[in-house]
Amino acid sequence: MTPTAEIVVIGGGVHGASLAFHLAVADVGRVVLLEKQHIASGPTAQSGAMIRALFNTRTYVDLVIASTRMFENWDDIVGGDAGFVQQGFLRITNTLDKSSIGGDLELTRDAGEPFQMLTTEELSQLVPAGEFQDGEIGILFPTGGYADPFRTTVELADAARRHGAEIHEGVQVTDIHVDGGCVTAVETDSGRISTPLVVNCAGSWSDRIAAMAGVQLPILIQPAPTCLFRRPDSMTTIGPILSDGVNQVYLRAMGDAVYRAAHFGLSAEIVDPDDFDDAVPAGQARMLKEGLCNRYDALQRAPGLGGFTALYDMTPDGHPIVGPIEDIKGFWCDCGWSGNGFAPAPAGGRSLAQMIIGSDPDIDLGHFRWPRSTEVGRRVNRDWIHH
Ligand SMILES: Cc1cc2nc3c(=O)[nH]c(=O)nc-3n(C[C@H](O)[C@H](O)[C@H](O)COP(=O)(O)OP(=O)(O)OC[C@H]3O[C@@H](n4cnc5c(N)ncnc54)[C@H](O)[C@@H]3O)c2cc1C
Numbered sequence: 001m002t003p004t005a006e007i008v009v010i011g012g013g014v015h016g017a018s019l020a021f022h023l024a025v026a027d028v029g030r031v032v033l034l035e036k037q038h039i040a041s042g043p044t045a046q047s048g049a050m051i052r053a054l055f056n057t058r059t060y061v062d063l064v065i066a067s068t069r070m071f072e073n074w075d076d077i078v079g080g081d082a083g084f085v086q087q088g089f090l091r092i093t094n095t096l097d098k099s100s101i102g103g104d105l106e107l108t109r110d111a112g113e114p115f116q117m118l119t120t121e122e123l124s125q126l127v128p129a130g131e132f133q134d135g136e137i138g139i140l141f142p143t144g145g146y147a148d149p150f151r152t153t154v155e156l157a158d159a160a161r162r163h164g165a166e167i168h169e170g171v172q173v174t175d176i177h178v179d180g181g182c183v184t185a186v187e188t189d190s191g192r193i194s195t196p197l198v199v200n201c202a203g204s205w206s207d208r209i210a211a212m213a214g215v216q217l218p219i220l221i222q223p224a225p226t227c228l229f230r231r232p233d234s235m236t237t238i239g240p241i242l243s244d245g246v247n248q249v250y251l252r253a254m255g256d257a258v259y260r261a262a263h264f265g266l267s268a269e270i271v272d273p274d275d276f277d278d279a280v281p282a283g284q285a286r287m288l289k290e291g292l293c294n295r296y297d298a299l300q301r302a303p304g305l306g307g308f309t310a311l312y313d314m315t316p317d318g319h320p321i322v323g324p325i326e327d328i329k330g331f332w333c334d335c336g337w338s339g340n341g342f343a344p345a346p347a348g349g350r351s352l353a354q355m356i357i358g359s360d361p362d363i364d365l366g367h368f369r370w371p372r373s374t375e376v377g378r379r380v381n382r383d384w385i386h387h
Contacts, residue, residue, distance in 0.1 A: 083148025
């Protein structure tokens with residue numbers, strides 16, 4: 001392992017891989033990414049990886065649109081195939097209240113991304129397996145969809161490597177040296193790397209990484225269960241992701257034969273990312289299936305294929321922590337994405353890389369700086385509950 005680096009990125013989830021890729025493309029000197037297990041070994045690989053330009057904060061809308069353009073041109077920009085399925089994203093709702101639909105359609109419109117309002121009748125035509133009540137409408141985002149989070153991350157890391165970054169898997173960061181208020185080195189279980197700049201992309205472990213530099217981050221880890229179901233013959237996996245705000249459940253295809261589904265929202269439980277139960281409690285799986293069957297009767301006959309519980313790295317206001325940490329020169333963060341971090345990541349890494357090298361970012365990430373300013377009207381982000 002190299003003894004010195006211009007920039008050390010900690011964590012090989014989608015954020016670390018994206019940042020390493022964009023830094024390497026910018027040719028900023030020696031960029032080293034350290035991952036304690038393997039690329040995409042954390043919650044990234046279990047992500048729903050759904051992409052929709054519907055949020056209540058313009059920064060997310062812009063990031064998701066820019067990431068969508070990257071996914072559409074993945075082979076040219078990154079190389080390979082991120083498994084992007086642009087089948088559209090459908091929000092089913094009985095209100096246009098912004099907090100209920102998890103976004104402000106004016107922001108989407110202003111940003112120039114298309115969406116289409118559907119009547120109850122049009123919903124029934126688009127989703128013949130669903131039963132829709134009077135007053136229920138749809139908001140269809142035709143450019144939405146989902147990607148393969150594992151391939152997305154591995155391909156970003158591979159591309160970073162091709163552009164000259166060093167990617168070290170199986171290397172755990174154990175300490176960060178700070179001298180006179182400046183980062184000087186990263187200690188690992190495979191040796192020390194001297195560096196003036198570290199970026200904390202450690203997701204559910206990022207508060208621990210921050211503590212190594214003497215920075216307290218208020219990130220809590222919350223479990224998010226997902227269930228898998230065999231597709232019944234009478235339903236199809238063709239058509240948009242079905243995000244049902246009335247029953248508070250989403251359903252999206254995983255290949256042709258399997259659906260993944262989850263409830264909106266989270267329990268209040270806080271867990272240790274190194275010691276939690278990754279199964280789905282039977283009661284939760286039953287409740288989820290009931291919610292789904294309220295809409296899609298055919299799912300009564302869909303065998304359950306089990307599920308898994310993965311982790312959200314939640315900040316108090318639901319917004320991520322991105323940018324330099326003022327107190328410690330050379331300590332940057334890109335973490336605390338609070339269940340919303342997959343879709344913004346491919347483009348977000350570019351804006352963060354631009355900030356690091358001192359140029360104007362394509363998309364201003366100031367909304368996510370830490371510590372937060374206390375401007376009046378800053379809203380708590382709860383859009384993450386609306387997958
Ligand atoms: C079930 C689920 C569904 C989701 N659905 C969506 C969705 O539909 N759309 C969306 O946009 N977002 C979604 N998200 C959120 C999104 O997946 C996450 O915000 C994003 O993947 C977080 O990526 P990350 O790179 O920040 O962190 P992680 O994936 O947690 O990666 C952090 C990495 O850091 C490594 N690491 C930790 N400590 C150390 C150390 N000491 N030394 C070296 N390496 C270390 C870990 O091993 C890990 O690989 C979902 C999340 C979950 C859990």
